[in-house]
Amino acid sequence: MSTRPIKExxxxxxxILRDLPEQERPEFLRQxxxxxxxxxxxxxxxxxxxxxxxxxxxxxxxxxxxxxYEAIEAARTGTGVPLDEAIGAELAHRG
Numbered sequence: 001m002s003t004r005p006i007k008e009x010x011x012x013x014x015x016i017l018r019d020l021p022e023q024e025r026p027e028f029l030r031q032x033x034x035x036x037x038x039x040x041x042x043x044x045x046x047x048x049x050x051x052x053x054x055x056x057x058x059x060x061x062x063x064x065x066x067x068x069y070e071a072i073e074a075a076r077t078g079t080g081v082p083l084d085e086a087i088g089a090e091l092a093h094r095g
Contacts, residue, residue, distance in 0.1 A: 010060075011053040019060045028056050 008015055013032055020028055035052045038045040062068055074080035081089075 011050070011057050013053060016053065016056050016060055019064070020056070021063050024059060024063055028059075031056075 010016075017025060017028060031052060035045070035049040039049040071080065080086075
């Protein structure tokens with residue numbers, strides 16, 4: 001019998017916490033603890049907990065891309081690329 005490495009669950013809270021940039025971790029933990037508490041008190045809220053973990057996994061993917069925080073700042077201050085130019089550049093990139 002061969003041994004295969006166990007694939008990590010990308011939505012495991014420990015994996016998310018490990019992979020998040022440092023500045024995102026306090027907010028993740030705050031939201032995670034609140035969702036966990038709600039799910040503990042009401043089993044029907046477990047779906048909300050899974051959705052929260054999925055959203056934070058997407059944050060990991062986005063926040064670890066180069067230029068993410070600069071793009072957020074540009075959007076906040078209105079100094080970014082106009083939407084039509086950004087879409088055109090993305091479509092050209094996809095080719």
